[in-house]
Amino acid sequence: MFDLQAAWWELPLRALIVYATLLVFVRVSGRRTVGQFTPFDLLVVMLLSESVSEGLSGGEKSVTGGLLSALTLIILNMAVAFFTSRSKGVQGLVEGNAALIGKDGRLFHEVLRRERVPLSDVEQALREADCDLSQMKKAFLEADGKISILQKAEGVQ
Structure with missing residues (x-):
C-alpha cells in the first residue's frame, strides 16, 4: 500500500510536466473559458482531469505515490502564486492581461x-x-x- 512502484523522482517530474502543459492549454483556450464556466466548460475540465490522471500517476497505485503527486501539484501552485505576485511579466504570462x-x-x-x-x-x-x-x-x-x-x-x- 505504501511501497512505490516507480522511482520517487518520476512522480514529481510527471506532475511538473502535466501541470505546465495544462497551464499552457488553459491559457491558450482564452479568458472566457477560464472566467465563466458553462456546463460545457465544466465537462471539459472534468475530462481534462481524467485524461491526464494516468500520465500523472504513471500507473502508481500506492498511497505514497498519490500523496507525492498531490504534494508536487500543491508546491507548483504555490510557486506559480509566489512568482505571479512578484512579477508583472510572469503574471501577464500566466494570468493574462485585460x-x-x-x-x-x-x-x-x-x-x-x-x-x-x-x-x-x-x-x-x-x-x-x-x-x-x-x-x-x-x-x-x-x-x-x-x-x-x-x-x-x-x-x-
Missing part, C-alpha cells in the same frame, strides 16, 4: 471575435453596470474573463 473591447460608445468587434466574446455578454455587462452603449467610456475583458464597464462622467457625451 483587453480593451470598447471605447467611447463603440465596441471593437474584431477584438470580441478574437477573444470569443459574444455580443450578448457585453450587452449583459452594460445592463449590470446600468449603462447605455452611448454612456460607455471603456469596456474591458478582464484577465479572469469578466467584462468591466467604465461610464462617462455625468453630463459628458
Whole structure:
C-alpha cells in the first residue's frame, strides 16, 4: 500500500510536466473559458482531469505515490502564486492581461471575435453596470474573463 512502484523522482517530474502543459492549454483556450464556466466548460475540465490522471500517476497505485503527486501539484501552485505576485511579466504570462473591447460608445468587434466574446455578454455587462452603449467610456475583458464597464462622467457625451 505504501511501497512505490516507480522511482520517487518520476512522480514529481510527471506532475511538473502535466501541470505546465495544462497551464499552457488553459491559457491558450482564452479568458472566457477560464472566467465563466458553462456546463460545457465544466465537462471539459472534468475530462481534462481524467485524461491526464494516468500520465500523472504513471500507473502508481500506492498511497505514497498519490500523496507525492498531490504534494508536487500543491508546491507548483504555490510557486506559480509566489512568482505571479512578484512579477508583472510572469503574471501577464500566466494570468493574462485585460483587453480593451470598447471605447467611447463603440465596441471593437474584431477584438470580441478574437477573444470569443459574444455580443450578448457585453450587452449583459452594460445592463449590470446600468449603462447605455452611448454612456460607455471603456469596456474591458478582464484577465479572469469578466467584462468591466467604465461610464462617462455625468453630463459628458
